[in-house]
Amino acid sequence: MTHRRLTPYYFLAPALLVLGFALLYPIGYMVYASFLEWNPSQRIGEATFVGLRNYTWLLQDESFRESLGVTLKFAAIVVSLEMILGVGLALLLDRSIRGMSVLRTVFILPMMIAPIVVGLVWRYMYHPTVGLFNKTLNAIGLESVPWLSDSFWSLTSIIIADIWQWTPFIFILSLAALQSLPRSALEAARIDGASAWQQIFHIKLPLMMPVLIVTCLLRLIDAFKVLEVVLVMTNGGPGLSTEILSLRIARTASEFRELGVAAAMSNYLLMLLMLITMVMFLYTRLSERRALRQVQLAEEG
Amino acid sequence: MSQTMNQTSESSVRQNPGFYALVTALAVMALGPIVIMLATSLKLNVDVMSNTSQLLFMPTLSNYETVLCDVLWYSPAHVEYCDPTFGRALKNSLIIAIISTAITLIIGAMAAYAIARFRFMGRGVLSGTTLMMRMVPPAVLLVPVFGIWTFTYCFGEECLAGSYSGIILVYVAMNLPFVIWILQSFIVQIPVQLEEAARVDGANPFQVFFLVVLPLIKPGMAAAAIFTFRIAWNEFLLANALLDRNTRTVPVTIVNSLTEYDIDWGVIMATGSLLAIPPILFTLFASRQIITGMTAGAVKG
Numbered sequence: 001m002t003h004r005r006l007t008p009y010y011f012l013a014p015a016l017l018v019l020g021f022a023l024l025y026p027i028g029y030m031v032y033a034s035f036l037e038w039n040p041s042q043r044i045g046e047a048t049f050v051g052l053r054n055y056t057w058l059l060q061d062e063s064f065r066e067s068l069g070v071t072l073k074f075a076a077i078v079v080s081l082e083m084i085l086g087v088g089l090a091l092l093l094d095r096s097i098r099g100m101s102v103l104r105t106v107f108i109l110p111m112m113i114a115p116i117v118v119g120l121v122w123r124y125m126y127h128p129t130v131g132l133f134n135k136t137l138n139a140i141g142l143e144s145v146p147w148l149s150d151s152f153w154s155l156t157s158i159i160i161a162d163i164w165q166w167t168p169f170i171f172i173l174s175l176a177a178l179q180s181l182p183r184s185a186l187e188a189a190r191i192d193g194a195s196a197w198q199q200i201f202h203i204k205l206p207l208m209m210p211v212l213i214v215t216c217l218l219r220l221i222d223a224f225k226v227l228e229v230v231l232v233m234t235n236g237g238p239g240l241s242t243e244i245l246s247l248r249i250a251r252t253a254s255e256f257r258e259l260g261v262a263a264a265m266s267n268y269l270l271m272l273l274m275l276i277t278m279v280m281f282l283y284t285r286l287s288e289r290r291a292l293r294q295v296q297l298a299e300e301g
Numbered sequence: 302m303s304q305t306m307n308q309t310s311e312s313s314v315r316q317n318p319g320f321y322a323l324v325t326a327l328a329v330m331a332l333g334p335i336v337i338m339l340a341t342s343l344k345l346n347v348d349v350m351s352n353t354s355q356l357l358f359m360p361t362l363s364n365y366e367t368v369l370c371d372v373l374w375y376s377p378a379h380v381e382y383c384d385p386t387f388g389r390a391l392k393n394s395l396i397i398a399i400i401s402t403a404i405t406l407i408i409g410a411m412a413a414y415a416i417a418r419f420r421f422m423g424r425g426v427l428s429g430t431t432l433m434m435r436m437v438p439p440a441v442l443l444v445p446v447f448g449i450w451t452f453t454y455c456f457g458e459e460c461l462a463g464s465y466s467g468i469i470l471v472y473v474a475m476n477l478p479f480v481i482w483i484l485q486s487f488i489v490q491i492p493v494q495l496e497e498a499a500r501v502d503g504a505n506p507f508q509v510f511f512l513v514v515l516p517l518i519k520p521g522m523a524a525a526a527i528f529t530f531r532i533a534w535n536e537f538l539l540a541n542a543l544l545d546r547n548t549r550t551v552p553v554t555i556v557n558s559l560t561e562y563d564i565d566w567g568v569i570m571a572t573g574s575l576l577a578i579p580p581i582l583f584t585l586f587a588s589r590q591i592i593t594g595m596t597a598g599a600v601k602g
Contacts, residue, residue, distance in 0.1 A: 007506045008419035015412035015477055021454075022474030023434065026445035033444055043452050089327070097320050099328075105588040106328045109335060112580035112591070114535035116552040117573040120559075121334045124341065124566060130349055132337060168331065169595070176596045218435070225438040228537050228552070232559060246440035250538060259444050266441040273436045 034263035040253070047260065054264035064265065066240045067248040074155065074244055075223040078162045083216055085163070086170025087208075091200055094178045104175075107168035119232025122161040123148070126233070151241035154234050158242055161229060166222070170215055177211035178204065185298040206294045209287045217280045224273055245269050338577070342570040349566045364571035386554055387572060394550040394576075397465055397540075398533040401472040405529045406522060408473070409480035414510055416481065417488040418496075427482060434478040439538045446471055447542045463545040471543070472533040480525045483597050487521030488514060524594035527583050534579060551576045 029044075034054055038047035058064045093100065110118065125132045126147035134144040147157045181204065189203045205212075227246040230236065236243035236251070243251075245265065253262035341349060343360040366377035371388030416427055450462040450471075461467030491514065499513045500506075515522070537552040544553065555572055584591060 008415040011411040011415035011419075011506075011510070014408035015481065018408065018470065018474050019477055022446075022470045023437075023442075023477075026442055026449055027437070029445040029449055030441065033448065040447070044448055093320065093324065095320070097324060099321070099324050101588075103324050103328050104592065105584060106331050108584050108588055108591055108595075109581060110331060112531060112584050113335070113577045114537075114552055114573075114580070116535070116537050116555050117338070117577050118334075120555065120569065120573045121338045124570070125334060125337065130566070164330070164334070172592060173596055176592075221436050225440070227438075227440055231537075232556065246438050249440040250443060253444050253447070254542070259448065263444045266438075266444060269438060270436070270441055273438075277432070277436060 030263045030266055033260055034267050036260040036263075038259040039257045040259060041257075050260070054261050055268075058261065058264055058268065063240060063243075064248070067243045067245055068268075070155070070241065070243060071224065071245040074159065074162075074226075074242075075220060078159055078166070078223050079216060079220050081159075082163055082167045082170050082219060083212070085167045087174045087205075087212065089167075089171050090174035090178055091204065094175060104172060107171060110165045111169055115226075115228035116232055118161065118165055119229040122157070122164075122229070123233045126157055148234050149238055151238055154238060154242050158230050158233055161233065162223070162226065165229070166219065170219060173211065173215045174208065177208045177215075181207050182295065185295055188298050203294075203298060206290070209290075210284060213280055213284045213287065217277060220276060220280075221273060224269065335577070335581075338570050339574055341566055342574045344567050346565055346567050364567040365575075367568050368571050368575065386549075387551070389547065390549050390551045390554040391575065393465075393544075393548050394534060394552075397468055397472070397550060398530050400465070401469040401476070401533045402526055402529045404469065405473045405476045405480050406526055409477050409525065410484050410515060410518070410522065411510065412477070413481045413484035413488055414514055417485040418493075427485065431478040431482040434475075439475070439536065442471070442475075443538060443542055446539060450543055462543050463548060465548060468540055468543050468548075468550075469533075471539055472529075472536065476529040476532055480529060483525050483528075483594055484518060484521050486597055487518040491517050520590060520593070523587055524590040524597075527587060527591055528594050531580055531583070534576075 033044065033047075035049055035051055036044070036047040037050045037053075038044060093103075124130075126134075128134060128144060128146070128149070131147070133147060137144060146153050148154050185203055185207065186199065189199050194202065224244075225246060226244060227250065230242055230244055230247055231250075234242045236247050246269070249262050249265050249269070252258055252265060340358075342364055343362070344358050345361055345363065348358045363377070363379055366373065367380055368387045369391075370377055370380045370383040371385040372391070376383070447462070450467050451460055454461040454467070461470065495517070496509050496513055499509045504512065535552060536550075537556060540550045541553045541556070544550065551572065555569065555576065558569060558572075
C-alpha cells in the first residue's frame, strides 16, 4: 500500500488549491497593492510603486479618521449592548418555559435573512412619512424623528437595527453555555445558601466566561464587517456620520477609484482585527485559568 | 445540543406568567420587521402611502407579478413593460448559490476527513485558521479579488470576472474554513471500526469516504450546507464588483433599484421577500442544525 501515505494529500488537495488561489493569494496581493498608486482601469503592472505613502496619507486624512472613529464607536456600542441584553436574557430565561424552542427558532430568523433585506426593512420602518416608527409617534401625538436624516439619529438607527439582528446570536450561545455548566458547582452553591444573584455573579458568569469571551470576539469581528445593512439604510450619510470602514473601503475602491488607498485601508482594518483577537486570546487564557480555580474552590467548599 | 430545556437550579415547576409574556414579546419583536416586509409586499403603493392602518388592506399579488413577469407562464394584465432584470437575477442567484454550496461541501468534507482521520495537522491549527479567516471582512477582499479576477485569472480572452465560475470560486473559498471546521467535529465522532470494516472488505479510501463516512455525517452536512448557501445567496459586495449585467444576483439588483429617488416599496419588498424566503424556510425546518452550526465554533472550540 504505497499510495496509502499519499491519500490524505489527495483528500486535502482540492481545498488547499482553492484556499491558496482564492484566499491566500488575494490577501498577499492586497498587501502588495497597498504600496501602489493604482486605479481600476490600469493593470497592476502599470501602477506606480509609492511605498508607504498610502498609509501615511490615510493617517492624516480627516475622512478616514472620522470613519475609523464611527466604526470603533459603532462596534463598541453594539457589542456591549448586545452582550448585556443577550446574556441577561439567557440568564433570565434559562428555565423550563414552554415555547422556548419556538423562541429560539424565531430568534435565528434575523440572522439568516440577507443583510440587504434587513437594511431594506429597517429603511422602510424608519421612513419619514410612511414608516412604522414615525406613524406610531404621530398617532400618539409626538413629533416625527429624523431617523435617517440627522447625524445623531442615523447612527442610533443603525445601532438599533444591529441590536435587533444580532442580540439573538449572543442569547443562543449564552443559553448553550449555561446549559452545559457543571451541575456540581451550582448544587454546591445552592446547598451553601447562595442567593440567585450570588449564583449568577460568583458561579454562573465566571464559569461561562470562556464561552462569553469567544462569543464577544466573534460578535466584535462581525461588527467590523457590517456593510450591507448600513449601505442600504444610510449609505454612510448624512455626511460621514455612519460611514463605517468597510463602506469607506468599498467607496474608495469603486467611487474614488483609488485601489491602492483602499488596500491600505483594508490592511489597517485587518491589523486592527488581529490586535483585538490577540488581546482577547490572552485574556481567555488568563480567565480560563481563573475559572478552573473557581470550579475547584466551589467543589471544595 | 438538546432541544429540551434542562431543569435549572431554581427549578420551580410553575413559572411566573411574566416569563411567558417576556418570551412572547421577544418573539414579536424578532418577527415584527419580517412580518412588515411580507405585509408590504402584498400592498399596492396606494395602500403603502395612505395613512390607514398597517395591517388592514386588500392583499394583492400584483407586486410579485411585476417582479416575476419574465418567468411567469402568463403575462399579468397590469404590467405594461416587463423588466426581465429580476427573473434573470433570481436564476443567477439560484445557480451560483447551489453550485457553490455543492462544491464547498464536497471538497470541504474531503479535507475535513483528511484532518480528522489522518492526524497530520493539529486541530489547533485548523481552529486558528478558521478564526483567522472569519476575521477577514469581505470588504478587504474587494480590491484583490477585483484585480486578480479581472487581470490575472484569465484564459485567453476570457477572465473570471463576470462569469459564474469566478464568483463561485470566491464563495467556495470564503466558506471552506468554516465548513472544514464543523465537518471534522462530526467526523471525529464516527467510530473508526466502521471504516476499518469497509477497508477489510476491500474498499479503497475514496469508497470508504463516499459510501461510509459521508452518509454518517448528514446532520453536519445539513448545517454546513445551510451556512454556505446563506452566504452565497445573501452576499452583495463581491457579487457587485465581479458580476456584469447578465450574471448579477438578486442582492445586487435590489441595491441598484434603490438608487432611484422614488421607491416603489411594494415591488421592492416583494423582491426582498423572495430573497428572504429560502433562509426563512431553512430556519423553520432546520433550526436545530443551524444552532449546532452556530454554537460549534464557540461552545465546543
